[in-house]
Amino acid sequence: MKSNTKQLSLLTVLLMTFTSTFAFDNTSIAYYTMGYAGIIWYVLAAILFFIPSSLMFAEYGSSLRNEAGGVFSWLANSFNIKWAFIGGFVWLASWVILIVSTVSKIWIMLSTTISGFDNTGTWRLFGLSSTATIGIFSIVFFFLVTLIATRGLGKVAKLASIGGIAAVALTVVFCLASLILLFLDGFKLASPVSLPNSFIVSPRSSYQSPSQIISFLIFAVYAYAGIEALGGVSDKMKNARRNFPLAMALGAILITAIYGFFIFLWGASANWNSVFKGTGVNLGNTTYVLMSNLGAKLGQQLQLSAAGIKTLSLLFSRFGSFTMLLSYLGSFFVIVYMQIKSFILGTPKKLWPAALPKLNKYGMPANAMWLQAIIVAVLIVLTSFGGKTATGFYNVLTLMDNLSSTLPYLFLVTAFPFFKANNRIDHSFMIFKNRPTYLAIVIVVDALLLLGVGATLSSAIIAGSYGELFLEFLGPILFGVIGYVLFKLYLRRMKQVPVKATID
Template identity: 45%
Template structure:
């Protein structure tokens, strides 16, 4: 008999699946200490109720293939399921657009000691256009090697993932050393106001503050992965709800502590207010400040402190570059294989679903490259500066990655109402509890995305709003067209009609 997960083992898996180091610098940059209440709120209103939903799905459909498509198809219907699954897949397309551009920031930081991408120029192009061309090159190279099954590359780059995880420890230990040497002085002063008002002028309005919630939700991404852990958990009916709740508390405390630690060595107005600082490079800027702060706390002169800061940034850059590379080599084919293999084969042209001798959907991967390439060109040649470009990509990614949560949450109500589905594990014992939790999740995710989408337009940047709307809308239309093309065959496949 296979050994099952203990309560502690479950907590560790959830923590490592969800907690992301990069969310801490982003939160401190956007909201300072006032990000903390929103991270706690997101844990209570999103990760806990949503994870329980995923657990019930996972237990009910544990013997069936197809993942989230099967969950939604059996609960609501094949068309809804396909649109929701296609939206999930499209979020990874937007992720690839973003990361293929952002990956050059850690590369630059490692090579030069700081982010120089805003000064790069090829063939007389602007820095943003240059990054766009490099992003295309990155996509082409990774698609080519991944289609050949170069597994060793992703294994080597997994070292980056371990290194990024270690950055949490570096932040904690170094910050506490600086705090001790500086006799308890915080560079970013703490007051009762600090937890309710952002030092960032862009987040003074209530609309902007509410739009930050999507960052908090994004910080808890990966929760759907816990759905398959119910059967692997010892005494699941008691331990699983307890494990998820404890994990959410630990993760929110971890984020809150990390944000507080940033204030030990960085002052927002002094260190983060530069026009060159953006959502793409904030992690490296803050890690430079951490190293610089350590040098100063140890009594070193400015030159030595700058050197220490630069090496902190370089090591972070290398770690993040390797982690991005490893993730890219997996995600360039994994979601694609999932949507093609996990949905009815009648939906796809035979050439698109065809795999090579190592199981890679090569034709589909190059179609994916073409789609990502078009979006890269359109966004990078849109006429904005590098900081605005990276900020836009981050917002697009956050919106696209969180929208599928609404589909899965809505389907959960129908799932609970369907008496034909055997439910061996239930956290929500009554329909009322399920409806209330679903309402909360949809409300939080829906309004967070709404505020994120409309805020740029209200503040004079309609371009960002259009792109955040255009992505999900375009992919929804594509999903409807693909489904409509093969509707009769799918209905027959699903046993409808």
């Protein structure tokens, strides 16, 4: 019986592109950071990064679909095993830092769900500061999640689907509430538009210099992070040569349009100066503050009483935090093991100490997952016991997350011409056929990524934020060094193999 592997339709892959890339809180962070000016950067990031890189990953995934190492296999077949291991470890670092950022922000969601607003800044445990208290909670929580995950997934998939439904519900409620508010207010924006400045200049005083504005590219590129995971489905599509690039292109246009539209919609309810200036808003609680404000503005337009307005405001903030909490929890158990399982089991076992790739009775790489838990705990201690305020703490975590998620793409994009030149690979599925064209695209995408990273570096130096800068680069550099050291150990082991084989 002949199996049919081409089951995915254009619509299915289009939806997969959307669900793996779009994140609602990216829109609130963009509005908080740049106001309406965030729209143009999201559009530029899509044109210069999202579309071309997603098509590159489509070729990677199609040609190397039978190899289990994912990103490691892509780099190994483009450069060599040394750079595959270093680049793969930097990619692994992005996931670890994502965990550090996510597990710490869960407490904002929980606090807002319970009380209606973020009061994590008042949390105290054993006389410690609020950030240290959150750090302890995060470490305990992550160890608990690791303990559960090492015993198999169980019903986590069902929880993940509930989280997905919650994320869709949040998106729909926000959109409808904002449009109703606009209609009731005679289509008058809470944040007036002044052309062209509103769409070019950030209202934030710390985002006025060219380097500071360009550093927002890190946020914009991060908004499209995760697209490399879709490269592996290209060979499973009907008429993949036409449909996969089309799905990627349509997905990019749709996601970019929604990002831009939602950033603009925040201006319907939130006057930037009154909501953000002189308040305790940070990159971690922006979404819930804006949702609370949206509920209050809607209550005013509906002419509710003062108590009714307050109730609606709390309802919106709690709904936003609760749906985000469900969404994060639904995916958390997956990101605890997904990248570890893919990377550890997809790379040569000789690269690792014998115990690391070993599976437990549930088929999970438990030793590697516990090592990850220890590294996460160390990073949480470094970020939460540094004496920062809650605002500074969450800002650093978000910047660490964004930067570490951007750097791996430098490896993947730069590797593409070498991948194309490898004649041992099956290149029957090709999107980029003209060498000068894809070389030019690689240069443009790399330049964009380097520009964003360089601007982040420059802004931190100018502001004298050397501690934050150290933490932002700590993860990728540390993991890159670890990757290089383990590769050297691998070479030493491999030199011993021929000798043993000869004796045998």
